[in-house]
Amino acid sequence: MKKRSTSESGGGANWMDTYGDMVTLLLCFFVLLYASSTIDASKWAQIVISFGGAPGVLTSQEAVIETARNNIPNRKQSQSSEATAKNAQKLYEELRQYVSENGMDRDVLVVKSGDEILIRFGNNVLFDTGKANIRAEAEGIMSQITEAIMGYSSRINMIRIEGHTDNVPINTREFPSNWELSTTRAVNVLRFVVENHGYPLDKISAVGYGEYHPVGDNSVEEGRRMNRRVDFVINVMPE
Numbered sequence: 001m002k003k004r005s006t007s008e009s010g011g012g013a014n015w016m017d018t019y020g021d022m023v024t025l026l027l028c029f030f031v032l033l034y035a036s037s038t039i040d041a042s043k044w045a046q047i048v049i050s051f052g053g054a055p056g057v058l059t060s061q062e063a064v065i066e067t068a069r070n071n072i073p074n075r076k077q078s079q080s081s082e083a084t085a086k087n088a089q090k091l092y093e094e095l096r097q098y099v100s101e102n103g104m105d106r107d108v109l110v111v112k113s114g115d116e117i118l119i120r121f122g123n124n125v126l127f128d129t130g131k132a133n134i135r136a137e138a139e140g141i142m143s144q145i146t147e148a149i150m151g152y153s154s155r156i157n158m159i160r161i162e163g164h165t166d167n168v169p170i171n172t173r174e175f176p177s178n179w180e181l182s183t184t185r186a187v188n189v190l191r192f193v194v195e196n197h198g199y200p201l202d203k204i205s206a207v208g209y210g211e212y213h214p215v216g217d218n219s220v221e222e223g224r225r226m227n228r229r230v231d232f233v234i235n236v237m238p239e
Contacts, residue, residue, distance in 0.1 A: 081115070083238035084115045084236055084237065084238045085114075085115055087155055087236050087237065087238060088112060088114075088115045088116065088117060088236040089112065091117060091152055091155060091156075091234070091236055092110065092112040092117045094152070095110050095117065095119065095148060095149075095152075096110040098148045099145075102144060104141060104144070104145075107121065107122055107125045107141060108120065108121060108122075108125075108141070108145065109122065115235070115236055116233055116234060116235055116236070117233075117234040117236065118231055118232065118233055118234070119145060119149075119231065119232040119234070120229055120230075120231050120232075121141075121229060121230045121231075122225075122226075122229060123225040123226070123228045123229065124228070125138055125141065126138045126142065126185070126189065126230055127185060127230075129228075130170060130172070130175070130181070132174075132175070132181060132184040132185045132188055133188065134188055134189065134192055139192075142189070142192055142193075143196065143197070145232075146192075146193050146196070146197045146199065147197065149199075149232070149234070150197055150198075150199065153199070153200065153203070155236060155237055156203065156234055156235070156236060156237065157203070157235045157236060157237045158203055158204070158205065158234075158235045159193075159199075159203060159204045159205070159232055159233070159234050159235070160204075160205050160206075160207060160232075160233040160235070161186045161189050161190050161193075161204070161205070161206045161207070161230065161231070161232055161233075162186060162206075162207055162208075162209055162213075162230065162231040162232075162233060163181075163182035163183055163184070163185040163186035163187075163189075163206070163207070163208040163209065163230055164182055164209050164210070164211075164213055164214075164215075164227055164228065164229050164230070164231070165178040165181055165182050165210055165211050165227065165228055166211060166214075166218055166223075166224035166225075166227040166228050167211040167214070167218040167224070167227075168224065177210070178210040178211045179208060179210045180208075181208075181210075182208035182209055182210045182211075183206070183207070183208025184208070185208070185230060186206035186207055186208050186230065187206045187208075189206070189230055190204060190205070190206040211227070214226075214227045215227060215229070
């Protein structure tokens, strides 16, 4: 009987072909990852389009171009932001001058914050303690401020009237907590502005923040006095 050979011939180094293919694919993969991490929008569009609609990748040139556009800074939006800031600064200066010329500096504060202007009515200017009805003596100053704002209504996008309180608890039949007190005050101011001066209803809103947005230290009377306030937050349109 013929003895079987103890060795197989050929195929000893065939695994090198598979290994080489795998290394080449890995190299291409990491090169693509690196390129994608530093690529600009137009190059990204070209790379994805080169996949020719392969599954799992964007399937149309239009979709790729739209993705690229989304990664390009919106110059128009930037210009609009600059115009808004310029208009806000101008309106702020005019309102501050109006308050000063009419001797309301002690009762009314005008502040600019970014693209918004804040008109703040201080402690007990509009309301008695624990009350939400506008004081009769305060109606004059409210009317003056409203008339001034009305003169700029075409440059104003929205006015948000904010009611704030200190942290002293209130628990009455009308106001179970500071939430109800602050909200009712804001709504009553809104009604005064709309009903007495015809401010556009779609450009004004009211909100109550209770004690939770303090501007002063609630542990001392001076701070609590600062926190009892009504703010007009004016959002300005681009010029």
